[in-house]
Amino acid sequence: MTVTADDLDAALTTVADALGPAVGADWTVPAGLLDWDCRHTADHLGDTLLSYAAQLVARPADRYVRFMAAAERDATAAELLEFAATAGRILALVVRATSAHARAFHPSGTADPEGFVAMGCAELLLHGDDIARGLGMALDPPRPLCARVVARLFPDVAAGLADVDPWVALHWCTGRAELPDRARRGRWQWRGAPIGG
Incomplete structure (x- = not known):
């Protein structure tokens, strides 16, 4: 199952549709169970x-590009959401313009464009959900998208999660949920490197 820039577009739409109506709320509240507030979480997404x-x-090959991106301190919630969405669109454009054979450093393994776009989808969906929960809302992403992200980033456990709702499976894979027959994962790492080499 391949994750594409179209999937990132779908993740962006899911997050924007869920959080857009809440830009008038107080984004200084904690984002779900994170130590960060909703503002910092949206800023993290953009960066x-x-x-x-x-x-x-x-x-x-061996490090991150040395920069930090951040929204301005006085950015509104709407502007923070715009920052995250703009960053996601830039990633989608870069993925579309980059050869599938390109590779670059990531701590989870030297990643290809599909790995970066899958990680981008996971970041958007999970942190979008953190923000939504902090604001008393819920995110409801397309399940086929979640299934593709789980298959790409967690190939070691994906097959054993075939009977689990893919959105719940993504939460479990990232240590955010328990399953009836599986304890919450205390330690986890997704796979940025291409599957099969």
């Missing part, structure tokens, strides 16, 4: 997605 795009453009 992370731009970082993934930069990795694919510069293609360093």
Whole structure:
């Protein structure tokens, strides 16, 4: 199952549709169970997605491109959401313009464009959900998208989760949920490197 830039577009739409109506709320509340508030979580999304795009453009073999991106301190919630969405769109454009054979550093393994876009989808969906929960809302992403992300980033456990709702499975894979027959994962790492080499 391949994760594509179209999947990132779908993740962006899911997050924007869920959080857009809440831009008038107080985003200084904690984002779900995170130590961060909703503002910081949205800012993190923008920085992370731009970082993934930069990795694919510069293609360093052993480090991250040395920069930090951040929204301005007085950015509104709507502007923070715009920052995260813009970063996601930049990543999608870079993925579409990059050869599938390109590789760049990520701590979870030297990643290809599919790995970066899958990680981008996971970041968007999970942190979008953190923000939504902090604001008393819920995110409801497309299950086929979640299934593709789980299959790509967690190939070691994906087959054993075939009977689990893919959105719940993504939460379990990232240590955010328990399953009836599986304890919450205390330690986990997704796989950025291409499956099969």
